[in-house]
Amino acid sequence: MKIEEIQSQLNYLKEIGNLRTLNTLDTNLINLSSNDYLGIAHNLELKDKFYKSFKPNLSSSSSRLITGSYDAVMELEKQAERIYKKPCIMFNSGFDANSSIIETFFNKDSLILTDRLNHASIYDGIINSKAKFIRFKHLDLNHLEDLLNKYSDGYEDILVITETIYSMDGDIINIDRLAKMKKRFNFQLMVDEAHSYGVFGYGIVHNLNLIDCVDFLVIPLGKGGGSVGAMVICDKIYKSYIINKSRKFIFSTSLPPVNHQWNLFILNNMNNFDKERAKLELLKNYTLKLLNENNIETQSNTHIISIVIGDNHKLATISNNLKQKGFLLYGVKEPTVPKGTARFRIGLNPYITRKQIELFIKELKNELDTVF
Numbered sequence: 001m002k003i004e005e006i007q008s009q010l011n012y013l014k015e016i017g018n019l020r021t022l023n024t025l026d027t028n029l030i031n032l033s034s035n036d037y038l039g040i041a042h043n044l045e046l047k048d049k050f051y052k053s054f055k056p057n058l059s060s061s062s063s064r065l066i067t068g069s070y071d072a073v074m075e076l077e078k079q080a081e082r083i084y085k086k087p088c089i090m091f092n093s094g095f096d097a098n099s100s101i102i103e104t105f106f107n108k109d110s111l112i113l114t115d116r117l118n119h120a121s122i123y124d125g126i127i128n129s130k131a132k133f134i135r136f137k138h139l140d141l142n143h144l145e146d147l148l149n150k151y152s153d154g155y156e157d158i159l160v161i162t163e164t165i166y167s168m169d170g171d172i173i174n175i176d177r178l179a180k181m182k183k184r185f186n187f188q189l190m191v192d193e194a195h196s197y198g199v200f201g202y203g204i205v206h207n208l209n210l211i212d213c214v215d216f217l218v219i220p221l222g223k224g225g226g227s228v229g230a231m232v233i234c235d236k237i238y239k240s241y242i243i244n245k246s247r248k249f250i251f252s253t254s255l256p257p258v259n260h261q262w263n264l265f266i267l268n269n270m271n272n273f274d275k276e277r278a279k280l281e282l283l284k285n286y287t288l289k290l291l292n293e294n295n296i297e298t299q300s301n302t303h304i305i306s307i308v309i310g311d312n313h314k315l316a317t318i319s320n321n322l323k324q325k326g327f328l329l330y331g332v333k334e335p336t337v338p339k340g341t342a343r344f345r346i347g348l349n350p351y352i353t354r355k356q357i358e359l360f361i362k363e364l365k366n367e368l369d370t371v372f
């Protein structure tokens with residue numbers, strides 16, 4: 001691209017209030033935009049306990065296929081296999097895992113049916129795979145069923161993709177029904193648990209005993225997992241194919257052992273976060289109640305609470321005003337969410353107090369009533 005074209009596109013983004021910039025995180029603000037849903041990433045006591053146990057190695061220095069398969073990652077995969085009762089393979093990120101699985105296993109002869117609000121990494125994989133794809137209405141399994149009725153005879157290779165909890169809407173798929181549909185129609189199922197791991201322990205699919213129904217269970221660890229990387233739970237044959245064919249797995253330096261040791265530590269401690277989960281649940285119910293009492297609308301029913309504002313400039317003004325009052329709440333705009341649905345997305349965690357939420361909602365209500 002020519003510099004003039006780049007500049008003109010950036011100018012346009014600025015004009016419509018959609019130019020993104022990077023700012024240093026102000027840790028003095030009450031952070032309502034974090035994905036650290038259980039507070040694991042900021043839990044000093046937990047980190048002390050972790051660091052005392054070994055000397056961290058901060059680089060793997062190569063791909064897993066050269067010398068990057070340290071004990072830490074091998075042990076993590078073994079432990080995940082014991083828990084999920086299916087093999088696990090680690091990717092460096094959820095983005096890599098999603099896009100790589102789709103582009104490695106599916107091709108121009110495949111049909112991919114994807115919830116229209118699925119994450120960008122899923123779309124990248126679909127585009128790279130060159131498969132035909134159709135987006136079904138968000139969480140609408142009747143629509144998916146219609147599509148399956150229409151297309152399942154015409155394709156040998158159909159993939160259905162969903163997330164469990166949706167990142168930008170804070171709503172949940174009916175995974176039980178999806179599993180039943182899989183028995184009726186012949187498709188493969190890929191599920192992304194980025195926003196449920198941790199909050200729902202090992203994840204919703206695991207808790208509902210549906211591991212066998214999911215061909216590719218992707219569990220990114222950068223959110224409730226308080227870390228980085230992604231576990232993919234899949235059959236042995238798929239794991240072997242990934243090791244041999246996935247370009248993002250083969251041609252990339254693997255995460256440092258310290259990250260895998262931390263991932264293993266968190267996996268092994270997953271059942272010790274019940275106190276945090278209970279606090280999060282209470283805070284979620286309290287926040288939803290206060291929003292309702294203040295007539296602030298949301299469709300969410302999880303620890304992710306989305307408040308649609310619509311206009312980019314209004315969103316930015318409210319976000320700046322809230323910052324002056326001590327609250328960090330980023331606005332989410334297109335293309336992360338569909339055009340015209342710019343919104344606030346509150347990510348709760350157990351370290352936010354009821355008092356802070358009360359103050360926050362009072363200020364938010366004031367902003368919504370006065371900023372036009």
Ligand SMILES: Cc1ncc(COP(=O)(O)O)c(C=O)c1O
Nearest residue numbers: 093094095119167192194220222
């Ligand atoms: C649903 C979903 N899947 C995958 C990802 C990507 O995960 P990672 O941040 O580990 O690349 C994200 C992160 O935003 C996400 O929200």
